[in-house]
Amino acid sequence: MAATLNPSPVVFATPTSTPLTTQHEAKTMSKDSPPLVSFKHCTGLDELKQLHGQILKQGLNHNHSYISKVISTCAQMGTVESLTYAQKAFDLYKNDNETNGTLFMYNSLIRGYSCIGFAVEAILLYVELVGFGILPDKYTFPFVLSACTKSSAYREGIQLHGAIIKLGFENDVFAENSLIHFYGERGEIVDGRKVFEEMPERNVVSWTSLICAYARRDLPKEAVDLFFKMVEEGTKPNSVTMVCVISACAKLQELELGQRVCAYIGDLGMKVNTLMVNALVDMYMKCGAVDTAKQLFDECDDRNLVLCNTIMSNYVRLGLAREALAILDEMLLHGPRPDRVSMLSAISASAQLGDLLWGKWCHGYVLRNRLEGWDAICNAMIDMYMKCGKQEMASRIFNHISNKTVVSWNSLIAGLIKNGDVDSAREVFGEMPERDHVSWNTMLGALTQENMFEEAMELFRVMQREGIKADRVTMVGVASSCGYLGALDLAKWIYIYIEKNKILCDIQLATALVDMFARCGDPQSAMQVFNGMEKRDVSAWTAAIGAMAMEGNGERAVELFNKMLQQGVKPDGIVFVGVLTACSHNGLVEQGWHIFRSMKEIYGISPQIVHYGCMVDLLGRAGLLGEALDLIKSMPMEPNDVIWGSLLAACRKHQNVDMAAYAAERIIELAPEKTGVHVLLSNIYASAGKWTNVAKVRLHMKEKGVRKVPGSSSIEVNGKIHEFTSGNESHPEMNDISLMLHEMNCRLRDAGYIPDITNVLLDVDEQEKEYLLSHHSEKLALAFGLINTSQRMPIRVVKNLRMCSDCHSFAKLVSKIYDREIVVRDNNRFHFFKQGFCSCSDFW
């Protein structure tokens, strides 16, 4: 627009007509001329159009006072229609008078356009105004800057900053405040701060704008600090300030701080308006004070839509979907009428519950009220139908979306994964037009969840190659995969990577790191991360307790558990599993019973079947087989195959063949597909020398097509993970490994090692048994480790099954004869071998 305009300055300072109050002006008006006050009583656009018509009819279009009134009144109505009309009136005025508008007209229009979000039009009008050589005034800058802010017109904003300085408005509080807001919304907070610092005088809006900027840029701490500084320096906060600072407290999730800030509301005798109630309810909910929030909500007379939406969305976020839907019910009965934001929460709530009825009802409401045009609603519905298991319905909605965003694709992928269709998810991932970090994180999470850890790490490497920035969520997935791989070098690299890239280490990520180090057999690092955490929730404690359990340090695990209770962290069912497992690894029968009983008696948590499983394991390992069986019989629920499996394992350790057979039969009844049972059962018979029974089990396995899960061990050397399976000789360095194994066997035999062939299931001759035994996967990995790692390095092996007792003795001796620390993680815990001893003291 501006480019085609004549840039020569048109002096507009001379009015084309004198003010209305003068005699001259009065004469030009007919008797029926509408008085200017009639604009004040103008209620709608139609009325205004009539007034404008009268003015035109009376030939008053040259009178800028009238036309200015028309334009400004129109613009203030703030609708697209009214602005279009204002623009028309403006153009007509300019045509009839062969001149430009007045500054006041420009200001009115710019403000109006900015208000309805037509920022480009507002900026173009400014350009036009300057093009005509009209000098902007102090009213112009706030309007046009707010337009720049809304349309992210960065270059224009910067130019305006220049103009403000050039035209001598840099000491104008309003212009400067608008600049602070502009920079703040752009994320250029340093520039905003600079403007703020250089202001000769500031008012409450200057402070508030900067506080708001910090709060929005995820620097809530700075926002709150600035608030205190503001009060200290004697500027009284108003309700807007309070809304901003309370939202900062919500982000910090610090209830006490929030309450301290709120104290100013009462101290200053501030009236609490709806926006403040809303901010308060939001803050309390984000800080975990759900009851306080609900109370405030209930006491609020003005249940407006936003307030309802705030409480609903928070309920959904907290996983309280039922409560969210209760609010919706309330709204449907007594108002306010749910809008698309309410429905977004309602659809998410239905998704969370997997409640198809509610979901379908929401879908219907959306259609009846024509809310479906909004992307977010459709995306939420994809998620909802997927979570309700209605893949087809979800896909249908996806296909009907005309404007598919990356979120639509991500919802589809996540949904496919939830329905167990990882292959399709991978396919869609490959097809989608653009991928954002959520897409990558979703896939990474899926691979981790599906135990495809190496694939997950590979995907992470692809991310690196493609320059996708990893964030917290990425690293949680990566850390978790690494933990399962048990690759300590990789773990250390990940830890450094997070520090180097300044990835925010929140509770979840720190917890993932604790777990990762624990699974990689480095409990020291795990505890170091844990001790460095600022806040610890029950999951964090669970990870630390798990680290101790895996190390076999039951006493320390129980200690940690007690410390957690002391610090007032409420235990959940999961942490009890952790601590009871720790007890069972160390035979802490008394403490285990004590903790188990406290579950219900003190914490009101009814033990679930897993907790009984832990106890059966604890009693069984300790040799209290009768007590274990009694517990199983006293359980309030039917024992499952896992429970009997624990008992079976215990029977094997303590050589109770009869009870073992009983337990095994129960398992085969409950879960005939469980291959491990057959193997274990034959092992029991084998170790008792009952070869007829072994043959029977083997026959049964053959008939059912059950195959033993092959033992596999992996070892990380120079960042690469080498995997060995029992008896598989495909590794490229197999020759060296065989030679090494032979040498090891010789040296060990000289030291008095006798292979414990009771672990060999097959009924073959002694020599062959020895051969099979000497090729157990962990032995291959050990030999490989001895060849390929330096003397001072511990050898770390990860095994998928439980270590057999022969390999256990073997590793003990190797650790002594080769003077090497050996760390083996089996599917249950760690074994640290050193100088002929194992950390488990042979109790595992």
Next chain:
DNA sequence: CTAGGGTTAG
């Protein structure tokens, strides 16, 4: 004239 609340996927 400038500043303020609720919004889907991992």
